[in-house]
Amino acid sequence: MMVNCCGLLTASKEPVPLKSIEVEVEVRDHVATVVSTLNYENKEDKPIEAVFVFPLPGDAAVCHFSAKIGQKEIVAEVKEKQKAREEYDDALSSGQQAFLLEESEQSPDIFSLSVGSLPPGESASIRLEYVTELAVQADEGLRFCLPAVLNPRYQPQGSEAASVQVTSVPASLVPYNLSFSVRVSSPRPVSKVESSCSLDPLQYLNTEQTQATVKLAAGHKFDRDVELLIYYKDAHQPTAVVEAGQASAKPGTLMGDPVVMLSLYPEFPQAVMSSVAPCGEFVLLLDRSGSMSGACMESAKDTLLLLLKSLPMGCYFNIYSFGSSHEHIFPKSVEYSQETMEEALKKVGEMTANLGGTEILRPLKDIYSQPCIPNQPRQLFVFTDGEVGNTKEVINLVKRNSGSHRCFSFGIGEGASSALINGLAKEGGGHAQFITGTDRMQPKVMQSLRFALQPAVADISVKWDVPKGVAVTVLSPPITALFQGQRSLIYAQLTVKSHLISRIFRAAEGCVTVKYSLAGHPSKSQLNFSLKPAEDTGLTVHRLAARTLIRSLEMEETRRTRQQNEGVKKKVVEHSVQSGVSSVFTAFIAVNKGTGKAIQGPLVRRNVPTGLRECALFDDNMSYYNSADDCEDIHGFSYGECEEAYDGITVIRPAQPPRDPFLQLVSLQKASGCWERDPALAAALGKTSEEVENTKPSGVNQEVWATFLALIWLHGSKMEAQDEWELLAMKAASWLRAQNAPYATECVEAGNALLGFNVQKDALGL
Template sequence: MTVPITPIRPDEVLPVPDAGFGALETEKGNLPLESVDVRASISALTAGVEVVQGFRNPHDVPLEATYVFPLPPRAAVTAFRMEADGHVVEGVLKERGQARADYTQALREGRRAAIAEEDRPDVFAIRVGNIVPGERVTVHLDLSQPLPYEDGAAEFRFPLVVAPRYIPGAPLDGAAAGAGVEPDTDAVPDASRITPPVLLPGFPSPVRLGLSATVDPAGLDITEIQSSLHDVDREGDTLTVRPGERLDRDFVLRFRYAESTSLTLTPDAEGEEGTFALTVLPPEVERRRTPRDVVLLLDRSGSMSGWKMVAARRAAARIVDTLTAGDRFAVISFDHVAEQPFPGLAEATDRTRYRAIEHLARLEARGGTEMLQPLETALALLADDGRDRVLVMVTDGQVGNEDQIIERVGARLTGDVRVHTVGIDQAVNAGFLGRLALLGGGRCELVESEDRLDAAMEHIHRRIGAPLVTDVTLHPEGLTVSDVTHVGSLFPGVPLTAHGRYRAASAQASISVRGHAAAPWSQTVTARETANPAVRSIWARAELRRLEDRYTIGEHTLEKRIVETSLAFGVLCRFTAFVAVDARVVGDGPPVHEVIQPVETPAGWETASSVHLTAAGGAMPMMAQASLGFSAPPPPPAAPGGPPPMPAPMSPPMPAPRSAPAPKPGSRLRRAFGAGGADRMMPHPGREQAPQTDLSGIVPLLQGELTRLARAKGRPDDERRRYLADLASRLRVAAQMVGGHHELTALASELEWAERADFDLARGWAKTEELLTRLAGGAPEPKPFWKR
């Protein structure tokens, strides 16, 4: 069968004329990274990928090389190994602090070592230490990833560059957590770990890229393959990127084939347990139109310049055009300030829609990316629970304070506000945008070119309305399931997918999927057993991501569970790291020279120096050093007598990568992993907010919730579950108002999962009644708010 390969690459992203092979020559020698090879094996809706990075030491002294690079945000990294001087050293997955201790100790003893760490869902770092002069060292990463599928098409997207990110906040004192070009700040305490230097435009390509993908349809009928952004050749079932391509944009393959519905069971090597993967196509159900409140957030920061700003304006205007007279909407454009064409929510009349489009047409890229305040403003506008509430954000997502944003708005996204994100870039921050969409029960669209915009926006338009099927639950038959990934709702043209663990499966095992549309709906899927190990890894990565998001929002007791899950399933996360230590001694001590590999300027971006990516008070990148790939000079020495950093639980004290000045009295300890020994994910500054009132001040709120709870007691179970899930977000707000309340926070954390099939509704309802009754009746009658 002959399948055509259709290029959809934009004209402006052609190979640079002077692109070539080999390393970049500088006054101080070659850069350490010589090659990156990506080998993907795609089977149906799953991809297994091996990433091979080749390093060479061109100096006459031992070298430590650091490379900050992206991986797909839903990928599960399952193996790591190092090859040098004819020897292969397998990496071991350990708790992150312990892995760093082993790596540092090996370098001190003159042994060769490598460590792989995750800093964001899609940003990773590899350090290779004690590379002897003239030596080549190769590191291998194995990973598995699910492929998104909708409307008859699947997509394999592999990112190749970490784009510069806006870093807000005030610089922190003390040693930097990493060797990047931006200082750590109170909003992004590990900024120096995610900001590698950027090559100045005009340099020849310093890294040789090899990328191939073998496609196995696994019984499905492929009708077309599209390659976006890169030129490819085909030989049999393998597609290969042509020589000379650069690591400056995502590699994207899309292929269309017949739709499918399946339930696969992948047993573990031992015992009766395993992992299941479920895919269900949505039913053809006639929808009822509900009046909508829609808030459109548009990023107009400096990193959105060029085609991205044009595409963002078009995307926003199309969303405005879909609104009808029964809808209300608001448009908020933001960089370091937020602007609106009219205050609040307005009726979607012809006049207001014209004013909004006129405002959008005047927007140009400028300034920094202060995203938190506009997000909070948008959520405050979406307060009418009698309407269908939708938030759409159009951005490239290039911010460094993702955790701070998720922390501040995450609890408010667990109710009925659906959040759709449109990522416009050729190297988009997909991990962050995906987390927002997941928390908001919406959709994340990635748009890498203007050619792709039409199809992406069509998907968003179809999903701004109410979902086809809500309150979806899973009912297994012949097996017991647990730890199921978020199910959510069914939307037009989008199959429902779920992964989880199972045990004691019978020969006739199946899962019945049930929900509500115009009437109750269900569909039963029969299971079949497979031997695909990627299913287990993909579930584990999704479970770890869910736990990490809950940790970010405030559940710090989950740290131990996250580490245990990561180690049990052999999947890398932000609390663990792969470390490979060679038993042979190759030097007299730690490496003399440290180099961080510079990355390409993302395709379509202007000169890096013209894009403002640092908040007021932060330092701009040192472009001369960035272009050469050498670290900034170490900070000044500390004043004597300062207290040493406090080691985190479960992590032994760690030496800093360079001499670490003691923190000033009263300064906050940074959360950066391993900076001065603080290897733990510490809470962000700002979580410990000053109380707005005492317990008596929130008694009216709790009494109101208790009244609503009593009214909802006779409703159907699915409505009661949805009510408890909504209540969770409100209880978190009440706890914050009093400066933190353990019982309210704990109950909110439990109720967030009320819509899951394994949630004990009777127990959760009784527990909520008991706590609200006790707190609302146990305090004196407060004064009215207006008299305080």
């Protein structure tokens, strides 16, 4: 097995030249432009080469890279990767300063920055700029994440890719500091900005509250990903932004023509949605590698409990788990019933993070080898902390099987690979979620379950209606999935004959219509938009469009013959160089050719450490094990056993919260949706068995009474978590209706009196 072994480097053992990082973020509606300045200083007595491997969002379009030495600024160019590397090496060998920024060939969310020939006593500032789309969350917030944590990626057995060499330290020991500020502007008012990190108060810049600034509070340690959730009023409005082409670029090219970015939020007809009975084959795939140990694993198990209780009667399900090997609860998916649910929950309760490495490819192949069940659409839920080195191979496998299922992915904890999590959902026609810091996993997973229970949308087509003389070239891959109220983005290039440009774009309008079939019913969503270019957008839309096109071509390249690949690679390089946006086949290169005297002496290589999450293992010499996967390989015991099994190991893991009454109540629900009256239910409700029995209206069935009490308790004390229990409550209400139970009013009144609430009968869905 190949594992990334990373030593803990300290300032005393090996000086680190990265001193500070300054980040400025400009958020316009749902797009962020991020400018990072990395300040280096060589305090050694010899010239050094600093190498810093760090994470970026997987769908980011890196569009600017420059270096400032003294008063001189050198702006990097995008070149074919091998040429850029050769130019970098040539510059260093001739004693010149050079800077190289390149994307990992394994995963597009890992970048490597080489700062070459930094003389003794010299300082350098590196400026890196990228643009990225903000994902829509379960509660309608837009998520921005500045990745700070890069966990070493597990390299699966037999993988052809070379491992990314990441020098990692516990995030709290990272020797550089961070300053971080954000400016938000939108056509709609900014209602709030939240973060798992401490923020200074939100400052509004105008009375309409459409512009605001926010900063990290003083004293922040760069010890975890910086996640912001931005909320607008009436956020889910379809929008279109037309951006004028670059004046210096040739008309007819991507950068020379106007580009439009459409944000669509389809609303499905309610009559169709309510007429479709929920069904499906739900396959849950849980990461049980050592790095999932502790609170991550417990939260995942609680989430599986909630998921299993919320599944509809008549569906099918199975649970797979994986590490270096993989397991399944049933040989094949089984029909959902009280017996199969109980068996699954018993096995889930016994699960620990004891399966070693992160071999996600094998269980996926096993799942795809199972035949699909007629009239039960397959829905795959993948839970992982996303630390694998074969990201592209995994995503390609999902893509090849996208016609047979939808894939919903969940990145757990700091450092989860955004390229893997987003790629699984995008290529699998599903939805991606990230669970970090103190986030509860349950509401995000239940939102995805609601999406999975929606009927699959088929026969999706996009029709453009634009003025005569305008040609539309769609740059985004075809839409393969639509979900109620969820955003779909489309980028398109608008080519116009030169003599018509000013006339057409002054006052003309366009229209795009998305047609689709929902449960056999034809439906459509439509958006009219002005062709007049927006002001002050820079080239943000063009760069995001270029990134989308480049990513599509890179995915294409992995599925073609060698000869075809050369053609695809050539296209990627052309688009990357023309747009100034990074790709897997290109790199940014900057050479300081005006340094005059060549730098003397051999270069000393310094690897700048990146933070990794604080759920890790160290021995007495502070050598780092790659989460628990490495530890198990070296010492032959699992993460959970480390404290007792190996005298020199220290285990750092977050404290586990006590199990709450809500999860106790959920665990007692039957597959059919009802509850039975027993002491455990009374305890979850905070009452004695006698109190529950003595307040039951006469003539009422015990299960009916217990189910009323559970529903009243959920509505009375857990409304803030309604997203988590809404589906299982609907199932309970459906069960009550099927009983034709009399005394509903009496039960609600008696239940309110016992539990101290004032829940209305109508609120229970009866």
